[in-house]
Amino acid sequence: MKQQGPTFDRHEDNEIDLREVLNLIKKNYQLILIITAICLMCGFYYAHTRAPVYRSSAMIEVVNDTSSGLASKTVLSSLETSQDFSTDLEITLLKSPYILGDVAQKMGMDxxxxxxxxxxxxxxxxxxxxxxxxxxxxxxxxxxxxxxxxxxxxxxxxxxxxxxxxxxxxxxxxxxxxxxxxxxxxxxxxxxxxxxxxxxxxxxLLATDIANDLSRNLTIKQEGRNTGVLTLSYLSSTPDEAQNLLNSIIEVSVKKNSQEKAEEIANTLRFISGELPTLKNKLQENESKLNQYDYKTGVFNSTAQGQILLNSISNLQKMLDDLELKKTILLQKITSIHPLIIAINQKEDRIKNQLNELKEELKQLPVIGQKELNLKREVAFDENIYTTFLKNKQQMEIVKAGKTNGVRILSPASYPISSVPVKKVAIIVGSFVFGLMISLSIIFIRYVLSPRVEDPDMFERILGITVLGIVPCSINQMIYNKKVKQNKDSIKIPFLLAHKNSKDLSIESLRSLRTSLQISLLGIENNVISITSSSPGVGKSFISSNLATLMSDLGKKILLIDSDMRLGILYQCLGK
Known part of the structure; x- marks a missing residue:
């Protein structure tokens, strides 16, 4: 008969046998118990010896520009698009080296x-x-x-x-x-x-490294929705350190915010102060031109149509000047490609187009009246711009004197009287689960990496050799082998498990093997059975002696030969 080659069933190899998994866990339950017990003891020890941790809390409010009284009337809020203080931005700054780096230097932690x-x-x-x-x-x-x-x-x-x-x-x-x-x-x-x-x-030390360490112990939470109220908590090993560090974080945040606003106001005030003399001179120059022209021509009233055109052009020019002023101030902070600047430029183009249309209508009026209207319009525009700048300067000076701040302390850092309670139950349960996962992982990794083949079906598929029987390890034989190692005189006493305990599970398996061998040896002239293995101590002598005994029980003549010329121990089974 032609022997079939090895076959592989990839579908079966990829399946997970639940019974095999459970048997693997049952077989290694002692290792699971030991590792889990060690992790459980470590968790229990950590839960009861963990150093105390103290939490200090404080509360601050992030104030928007439009909610700060006179500050809402400043040029920043009247000319710029409303850009409220972002609570998320303030939280990010509080946990960044921008704030915590200065705290580290202030406390000497660097x-x-x-x-x-x-x-x-x-x-x-x-x-x-x-x-x-x-x-x-x-x-x-x-x-x-x-x-x-x-x-x-x-x-x-x-x-x-x-x-x-x-x-x-x-x-x-x-x-x-x-x-x-x-x-x-x-x-x-x-x-x-x-x-x-x-x-x-x-x-x-690097301020960024210290800031990162401080950030891990700092917790910031917003109270309510869009309230701007933040609750800050800091964890430390001592109550004094927790309180002092949290107070320093709040103080540095308030100080930096105040410096930023003061610098912003100073820059705007410097720009307005520099433009006022130029606007004043321009206004006086246009007023003088208007007076000289009126005196020269003797025309002091324009027609109704001219008045209407004058009002329309005056309103459009006022809007155009306001947009120009707004754009000039915004360019102090943002670039020309910002969406706000692009929107202002588009609006200026539309207003200029309307102005050109009105000017074309104005050309139909008498030249004298048109020139008078132009002079009056320029005087009105210059006067409006000068008045606006002067008013904004006064408001900015009031804001500067008021020292408004975008961050307000609602409650300073508290002194923690007691330490933060340790979640002992959670730690112990977590250590138990961790130990269980580690032990199971070790078992399955050992099983996957082990070269040992324990499934007879897999052995047959891979090697293409029929498995005639499976002989389990005998506890009685192991006890005897241990006794022989302890007392060499026990070797002289014959010990065959087939005679001492004929109902042992290993002997029953050998009987089943005997039956399979008899069927396999039918029609074969030489009834020779060779029992070998790749390593010593796996049970060759045990199987040979007891299988020979069971074959002799059937009335067959058996010749038992030990081919191990150096380390043969088959004689011990016969008490020789």
Whole structure:
């Protein structure tokens, strides 16, 4: 009969056998229990030994420009498109290095100082060493790198690089400046409590890194919808640190907002003040021209049609001048390609077209009346612009004196009396689930990576060899083997599981194998069975001796040969 080659059923290989999964879990339940118990104990230990954390809270209000009294009447709100303070933008700024970087510098968190401890020192002479550095500006090459500060006599100190290169010498209380690699370096030490010869590690941390650390502990939540009221919370290991840091964050935010608004008002006021003299001179010049023309021509009243045209042109010119002024102020802050500037330019073009049409109608009037109307229109326009600028200047000065701010403190940072409660149940349950997931992952990874083939059907498909029987491991045989290792004299006592315990599951499997072998050996001249394996200690001797015993029970003559010339142990089964 021609033997069929290996066959593969990809559909069956990709299926998940639930029974096989459950058997795999049952087989490795001890490993699952051990890993889960370890994770559970770790979670229990962490939940009961976790360091206390304190939360400080504060509340601020983000005020829009249009809701600040006189500020709503300023040139910023009357000429610009309304751009309210965005709450989302303020939240982003509060959690960014723009605010938190200044907080880190204000609290001195960007300067790290630690004493260098020698390997051996006398505890009786140990003193509390500390250094207070008020100013430390380093070149970019020295940022985050440790420097060595050596205490000298007479309040002197020396600053060295990590490699021992001397940078500068200074005295306590003085600002020392020098150049290192063509870049400025400054340091000022206000307090130095140490003995001569003591050394300290000094490093300048990046403000962005500290800001990121502070941001992780800062929580901002908006109360209500579109209220502008923000609740800030900060977590820290000590209540004083939580309160001080949160107060510093609020103070820096208010200060920066106030500086921005003051600078914005100052720029606008500077622009208006610079334009007022020019507008005044232009107004006086046009008034003088009108008076001279009226005196020369003797015409002081225009026709009704001219008056109508004058009013129309005057209104359009006023709108055009207002748009021009608005565009000039906006260009101080945005570019010419901004949508607001483009919209203003389009509106100016429409107004200019209307003005051209009215001027063509005005040409039909007498030349004297037309010129008079033009002069009056120019005087009216200049007077309106001058009055508007003067009024805006007065309003801006009032706003500047009022010192309005876009961020208002509703309640300062609170002092946390008690620590934040630890969610022990959640931690313990999470550790249990984590341990269960880790243990199951390890089991399935071991199963996937294991080269062992445990499914007989897969063995037949891959190798194309028929599986005649499956013999499970016998617990009684394992007990005997263990006894033999402990007591060598037990070898002299014959032990065949087929005789000692004929109803053992392994023996029953061997009987089934015996039956399959008898069927397979039908019609074969030499009834030779070879039992081999790829590694020692897998049960060749056990199967050979007990299978031979079971075959002899059927009245057959059996010759049992141990072909392992060096490490054969088949004789032990017979008590030899």
């Amino acid at each position: 300067i790290l100082v630690s004493p260098q401890r020698t390997k051996y020192f006398k505890k009786s002479k140990q003193v509390q060493n500390n250094v207070t550095i008020a100013v430390l500006n380093l070149p970019n090459l020295l940022l985050t790198k440790p420097l060595t500060l050596i205490v000298e006599h007479n309040d002197q100190y020396t600053l060295l690089t990590q490699r021992g290169e001397k940078i500068l010498e200074g005295k306590i209380g003085q600002l020392v400046s020098t150049n290192y690699l063509s870049q400025p370096l400054q340091i000022k030490i206000t307090k130095l409590n140490a003995l001569p010869g003591d050394k300290f590690n000094v490093s300048k």
